[in-house]
Structure formats: structure tokens, C-alpha cells
Amino acid sequence: MRVTLKDIADEAGVSMMTVSNVVNGKRARVSPETIERIQRIVAERGYVPSASARSLAAKSSKLIGLLVPAADEDSLMISPHNVAIVGLIERELRKGGYHLLLRGISQPAEVAEALQSWSLDGAVLLGFLDEEIDRLTARTVGKVSLLAIDSYSANPLTTGVRSDDHTGALLAARHLLALGHREIVFAGPAFSDVGVVHQRYQGFRAAYAEAGLTWIERIVTVETTTHGSGRDLGLRLMQSHPEATAVFATADILAIGIMEGLAEAGCSVPGDVSVLGFDDLDLSRYVTPKLTTIAQDIPQKAAIAVRLLLAAVERREHPADPITLGVRLITRDSTAAPR
Amino acid sequence: MRVTLKDIADEAGVSMMTVSNVVNGKRARVSPETIERIQRIVAERGYVPSASARSLAAKSSKLIGLLVPAADEDSLMISPHNVAIVGLIERELRKGGYHLLLRGISQPAEVAEALQSWSLDGAVLLGFLDEEIDRLTARTVGKVSLLAIDSYSANPLTTGVRSDDHTGALLAARHLLALGHREIVFAGPAFSDVGVVHQRYQGFRAAYAEAGLTWIERIVTVETTTHGSGRDLGLRLMQSHPEATAVFATADILAIGIMEGLAEAGCSVPGDVSVLGFDDLDLSRYVTPKLTTIAQDIPQKAAIAVRLLLAAVERREHPADPITLGVRLITRDSTAAPR
Known part of the structure; x- marks a missing residue:
């Protein structure tokens, strides 16, 4: 019985x-x-x-979805930044008495399906493009409270938590300019006129502007923000940009790959080329030289994301305004004055 | 309506x-x-x-739990090995039309609660001690098909997928012995007479036995298998074991921390001390020197785990016999002959 x-x-x-x-x-x-x-x-x-x-x-499923874009054959855990966020979001939800449904999304239409099929109380979107978030409608979202991480979308159905990407890149470029670099390559994924990478691009340019300098635009884009793409980029950098004395990469994992590629191509870091990342992953302290980078407070990002989302879930109301978290420059060994 | x-x-x-x-x-x-x-x-x-x-x-929830021990304040994503497994298990479940409920377990009693509270079709246990798995009863498990990763438990309510830990450590010790090392430290978490670390300990000793040598037992245990614990261990290794010429660590992340601690203490790797890890994380190729290690096939481990578990779920029967996957030695730059 x-x-x-x-x-x-x-x-x-x-x-x-x-x-x-x-x-x-x-x-x-x-x-x-x-x-x-x-x-x-x-x-x-x-x-x-x-x-x-x-x-x-x-009157609540106590279930929160965490949706992450992933091609059919991909693990969700390719990006070390996302890995850290996933672990910390689980921790914060657990503390709040909620459970985490983790789901890879291989095409945008699956977002609606994912939001609707499990009586989710809420969902976190991690790693989506702002264009995709803009497209979500009341019908797709239903009663699910929604929060997007690292989003600049103005869609009123969602709220967001992000780092101050503009200031981060501004600090990065200021640091390189102060060391005497002028020919700096901006390396990251292709970007549109909105979103995280665009913000960083704007911040980077702003540093040149405030120094009264003109940046001769040197952008190198990668298909995927991975160590492998960075290594490929580093291997051919001295051919594609022989004048470059520094690289600002939009992610630590990319910067670390670039350092490896440069080393394999016989270029010393920071002797020949300085490299600067973004994230301050644990990993950035394990490599040689240790990576100069822009620190985001990833645990705080996860904690605030969960707090904002659960407040919306529990009050059954639309989420509050987005929150932007501070960043800071961490100077380590991968940047120095140009020769 | x-x-x-x-x-x-x-x-x-x-x-x-x-x-x-x-x-x-x-x-x-x-x-x-x-x-x-x-x-x-x-x-x-x-x-x-x-x-x-x-x-x-x-007649199925299409929901598979992934339970991972985690203290209240811990992220599930401390162990890079677990990170890789979580991402790959999500991918494999997604391919099979299932969804993943990710849950940190802060005390053993929560396993029963987690298994019973969400109409799970099945669950994967990741990172549990064999003693904890042995303790699961038919009442706790209910109708949930259960698979434990890296388990040597004989509990018939579960099946398992693991790497050949004994052979892995045997290969590691053989490599160090062949280089001429005799005074080798075994570094890992404390272990009982069953489980992954015990298997590695036995394999390690077996290499000495087959070479007709006696290992003077040098075991250093860590509280947590993390980079920080490894660094602490590396910093004091030359005090605690001045005779040691090599360290075998039971995890890459530990080995990488040990290399950093040794370097900070003024010890060169592999000049003064060789270091060998276990896992073959991506990370082991990013550090300097690149880490010699025992490769586990983590993607295959995840794929087979999901295949075994879903077969049990879909046939509504007890899971099949455990599967043990092969391992191999990857020689890189962190091991060399002793001075």
C-alpha cells in the first residue's frame, strides 16, 4: 500500500x-x-x-531551469566561466530550497519548450545572445520568472545580472596604454551592436579616446571562445599582426590559448607580446606566466542572480531591474612594457 | 482557457x-x-x-537526477573531473530525450529524499564514497534505477562505470621507476580499504612488487583534492620528505597545485622533483611544465554511464554489471630521471 x-x-x-x-x-x-x-x-x-x-x-514546483546554449554534440561545460556559474547557481538554489534542472538548448525554439514543459517556477538563461532574449514573448515565457546572465536585453519579461563589461575593457586598455603599448589587438567572438562583447569593445575604444589616441582597429575574431581557438590565433598572430605588441582577449580561456600559441611560435610573453584576459578564472593563476586579467566576481554574480530570481518567483511578479557588478584589474605576469 | x-x-x-x-x-x-x-x-x-x-x-518522468556531494557552502564544481562529467552527462541525456536534475547533497540522508521526491526515472551518483553507496537500501532507492560513477560498491541496487584505477597507478609508478625514481610520494585524499583511491594505492604498490622492490611507504593525504591543498603540500614537501625525488598525485588538479607549491619553494619540476597526475584534464596541457599523467576517457565514461542507466530505466530492471574503462600513460614534461 x-x-x-x-x-x-x-x-x-x-x-x-x-x-x-x-x-x-x-x-x-x-x-x-x-x-x-x-x-x-x-x-x-x-x-x-x-x-x-x-x-x-x-503551488510551486521548487524547480528552476538553467538553460545554456549547446550544439547537439557539445557539452555545456566548454566555457570555464559557465562551469563556475552553474556550480554556484546550484549552491545558491540549494540554500534557498530549490532544485536545478540543467538543460542544453541546441536551437532557440527549445527555450519555449523547456520553459513550458516542467512547471518551472523560474529559469536562468546563461550564454544566450541578446537577440535571442529580445525575441521571447509573454506566450513563450508564460508564468516563468526569467533572469538572463550577462545580458543587455531590454526585454521586460527578463531581468539580468552582468559585470561592468565596459569598465572592465576600459581598465584593460588603460593598463596596456600606460605600459606604453599602442598597437593592441582586440581578440574575441564576432559581435553585433549589442551585448557583452560589444560593451567590451566600446570600453576598449574609450580608453584610447580618453588618452587622446586613435586606435587603429585591429580585431581578430574567433569561432568559439576556447583554448584551441586562442592557440590557433596565437600561432599566426605574428604573421597577421607583426606590429602588435599586446593582445586583449575577451576571456581568460582565450588569452591562455593565445599565450600557448605565441610560445609555440617562438614569441615570449610578455617579452615580445603582452596578453591580458577577462574573467579571473582560477586557471589564470595556474599558467605560466600568470595571466593579467579583469576580475569579475563570479560567485557574487551567481548569488545575486538567484536572489533576484527567487524574489520574483516568490512574489509572483516581474523581475526587478538588472544589476551590474563591479570589476577590477588584476596585474600579474603576462603584461609588461613593450620592447 | x-x-x-x-x-x-x-x-x-x-x-x-x-x-x-x-x-x-x-x-x-x-x-x-x-x-x-x-x-x-x-x-x-x-x-x-x-x-x-x-x-x-x-509512465516516466524523463527526469534523471545527478547527485553530487557538496558541503552547504560549496559549489558542485570544485573538481574539474566532476565538471567535465556533469557537462557530458547532460549532453548524453539530452541526446536520449531525458533531462537532468542537478543536486548537491550535503548529508547522506538527503540521497533518499532526492531519489524519492521528484519521480526520477533514474539517478547518477558522482563522487560518493563506496561506504555511502553500500548503505543504500531497496526502500531508499525505490523504483529509481541507479548508477554510481567511479564506484567499487557491490550493492546490487546500483551499477557503475569507472576507470581502471589499479592499472592507472601501476602505469604511473612503472614510469617513475623506469626513470630511476625510488623515493616516490603517494599524494591523495585519505582512503579506506575500498574505493578509487585504494585501488590506485594498490596499483602503485604492485609496480614496486613486480620490479622486485620494496616501497618505503610515503603517503601524504589532503583534506580536499584541490589546487590549494596541492600547493600547500608542494610548499612543505622538501621539509616533510627531503629524500623524495617524485610525487604521484591521485588527481591532476592536485598535481598542478603541487607543482606550483614546489616552484614557490624553489624546487624545479622535473629537475629536482618529478610530478605525475591522474585524469588528463585539459588543464594538464595548459600548465608549465605540461603534466605527465594517466588519461581517463572521461567522455566515454559519461556516455557509457548514461547508456547503462537509460537501458535499465527503459527496461525497468536492475542495472547491468559495472564497466571498467581502460587508461593510458601520457608522458609530458613534468617527469624526468632523478638528478
Whole structure:
């Protein structure tokens, strides 16, 4: 016979509401002893609250989707930045009593399907283009509260958390200019006139402008922001840009690949070419030379994302205004004055 | 008015079963055009199949849990090995039409709760101790098919996929012995008489035995398998083990930290001390010197894990026997003959 909530409540000597609260992760007002007793009885008796019963009881699925673009054959974990975010979002949701449905999205139409098919309370979009977020409609989104990370979309159905990308690139270019570099390559994915990379491009140019200098535009784009693309770029940089004395890469993983490619091509970093990244991944301290970079506060980004999203979920209202987090320059060993 | 499955079927001119199949990810026998038409109508009409309706229709939730131990304040993504596995498991589940519920487990009792609370079809346990897996009972597990990664537990309720840890460590020690090292430190987390690290310890000793040598046991244990623990260990290694000419670390991330600590302590790798890791993370090629290591086939581990688990889910039977994957030595720049 199927074990019911009432069976558990009777055995534990508590109300059904208390059992329901514990099972649904609302434990703030229940003593640790009672939680432990209920959990033990639930385990012993093999009580299985159904997903639908949970949803009905809580008027909430306690399930948050994390959607990440990924080609059919790709892992979601290609970008070390995304890896860090995924782990930290899980932690923050767990602290809040929510669970994470992690889903790779191989084509934009799947966003609607993903949002609608699991009674999600909310969802985080990670790594989507602003154009894709702009296109989301009330019908697609339904009642799901939505937050996009690193988005500059003005779509009122979503809110966002992002780093101050403009200032980050401004600090990066200022640092290189102050060292005496003028011929600096900007390396990153192709970008449109909106979004993270565009912001960084604008910030980079702004540093030249404030120094009264003109940047002779040297942009190198990569298909994917990976170590491999960076290495390819580094290997051929002295052919494509023999005048360059520095490279600003829009991501640490790209910068680290570039350093490897340059080294293989017989170029010393920072002796011949300085390299500067963006993210401050742990990895940037493990490589030689240690990477000068722009630090984003990734744990704070994840924590604020979850806090904003859950506030919207719990108040059943549209999410609050986007939040922009500060960044700072971390000077390490991959940048120096040009020869 | 709530849009029903029938509304979608009528508008698409297909049966309700076809709509249900598409919505539930069973698309093998449906043409791409029909799938696209149904998805478009679903999106336009704002059809929201409830989780319970889905479960009832499919007799399956299409939801697979991925449970990873994590202290309250920890991200799940501390271990680069786990990061790679999580991303690849999501990819494989997605290909199979399943979705991933990612959940950090801060105390063993939560495993039962996690398995029971979401109508999971199956679950993958990643990073659990064999003792914890041994303790799972039919009551805890219920009808959930279960697979543990890197487990040597004989619990018949689970199956497992693991690398050949014994051979891996044997190859590592053979390589160091062949170079002429005798005083080799074994560095890893504390271990009992079962499990991954124990297997590696046994394999390591076996290399000495087959060479007719006796290993003077030099074990250094770390609290956590992280870069920081490795660095601490590297910093004090020449004090704690002045006679050591080589270190075998049970994980690349640990080995990379050890190399950094040794370098900071003024010790050259491999000039003064050789360092050898285990995993063959991408990272092991990015550091200087590039790390000699034992390669596990992590993508294959993830693919086989999902294949075994979904076979058990779909046949509603106990999982098949565990599978052990081959490993190989990758010689790079962090090992050399002792001075």
C-alpha cells in the first residue's frame, strides 16, 4: 500500500503540514530534531511524494531551469566561466530550497519548450545572445520568472545580472596604454551592436579616446571562445599582426590559448607580446606566466542572480531591474612594457 | 482557457499520441516537419503540459537526477573531473530525450529524499564514497534505477562505470621507476580499504612488487583534492620528505597545485622533483611544465554511464554489471630521471 503524508505525520507525531513543509524544503520553522525524525521516517517507510502532489501543495514546483546554449554534440561545460556559474547557481538554489534542472538548448525554439514543459517556477538563461532574449514573448515565457546572465536585453519579461563589461575593457586598455603599448589587438567572438562583447569593445575604444589616441582597429575574431581557438590565433598572430605588441582577449580561456600559441611560435610573453584576459578564472593563476586579467566576481554574480530570481518567483511578479557588478584589474605576469 | 493536448493535435492535424510523443521527447518516429509544426503550435498557443500529466502519459518522468556531494557552502564544481562529467552527462541525456536534475547533497540522508521526491526515472551518483553507496537500501532507492560513477560498491541496487584505477597507478609508478625514481610520494585524499583511491594505492604498490622492490611507504593525504591543498603540500614537501625525488598525485588538479607549491619553494619540476597526475584534464596541457599523467576517457565514461542507466530505466530492471574503462600513460614534461 502506498505510504501517505498522513502515515508519516502520525508516526512522527506532528501535523501533516509540518511533514509537507519538511518534504518541500520549507524548514525555517521546524526544529532540526523534527526534520531529522521526519526524514528518517520518510526514508524508512519509503514515502514518495509525487511531483504533482508537491506542486499542488506548494503551488510551486521548487524547480528552476538553467538553460545554456549547446550544439547537439557539445557539452555545456566548454566555457570555464559557465562551469563556475552553474556550480554556484546550484549552491545558491540549494540554500534557498530549490532544485536545478540543467538543460542544453541546441536551437532557440527549445527555450519555449523547456520553459513550458516542467512547471518551472523560474529559469536562468546563461550564454544566450541578446537577440535571442529580445525575441521571447509573454506566450513563450508564460508564468516563468526569467533572469538572463550577462545580458543587455531590454526585454521586460527578463531581468539580468552582468559585470561592468565596459569598465572592465576600459581598465584593460588603460593598463596596456600606460605600459606604453599602442598597437593592441582586440581578440574575441564576432559581435553585433549589442551585448557583452560589444560593451567590451566600446570600453576598449574609450580608453584610447580618453588618452587622446586613435586606435587603429585591429580585431581578430574567433569561432568559439576556447583554448584551441586562442592557440590557433596565437600561432599566426605574428604573421597577421607583426606590429602588435599586446593582445586583449575577451576571456581568460582565450588569452591562455593565445599565450600557448605565441610560445609555440617562438614569441615570449610578455617579452615580445603582452596578453591580458577577462574573467579571473582560477586557471589564470595556474599558467605560466600568470595571466593579467579583469576580475569579475563570479560567485557574487551567481548569488545575486538567484536572489533576484527567487524574489520574483516568490512574489509572483516581474523581475526587478538588472544589476551590474563591479570589476577590477588584476596585474600579474603576462603584461609588461613593450620592447 | 487552458490549452489542451487535443487543441494542439486538432490544429496540427495529427493524433494526440503524436503530440504527446513530441512533447515528451519521443521523436524517433515523427518526421522533422511534424515535430517543427507541433513545436511551433505549442509555442504559439502557450500549451503547458503539466509535469504530472507528462509522467502519467509517459509512465516516466524523463527526469534523471545527478547527485553530487557538496558541503552547504560549496559549489558542485570544485573538481574539474566532476565538471567535465556533469557537462557530458547532460549532453548524453539530452541526446536520449531525458533531462537532468542537478543536486548537491550535503548529508547522506538527503540521497533518499532526492531519489524519492521528484519521480526520477533514474539517478547518477558522482563522487560518493563506496561506504555511502553500500548503505543504500531497496526502500531508499525505490523504483529509481541507479548508477554510481567511479564506484567499487557491490550493492546490487546500483551499477557503475569507472576507470581502471589499479592499472592507472601501476602505469604511473612503472614510469617513475623506469626513470630511476625510488623515493616516490603517494599524494591523495585519505582512503579506506575500498574505493578509487585504494585501488590506485594498490596499483602503485604492485609496480614496486613486480620490479622486485620494496616501497618505503610515503603517503601524504589532503583534506580536499584541490589546487590549494596541492600547493600547500608542494610548499612543505622538501621539509616533510627531503629524500623524495617524485610525487604521484591521485588527481591532476592536485598535481598542478603541487607543482606550483614546489616552484614557490624553489624546487624545479622535473629537475629536482618529478610530478605525475591522474585524469588528463585539459588543464594538464595548459600548465608549465605540461603534466605527465594517466588519461581517463572521461567522455566515454559519461556516455557509457548514461547508456547503462537509460537501458535499465527503459527496461525497468536492475542495472547491468559495472564497466571498467581502460587508461593510458601520457608522458609530458613534468617527469624526468632523478638528478
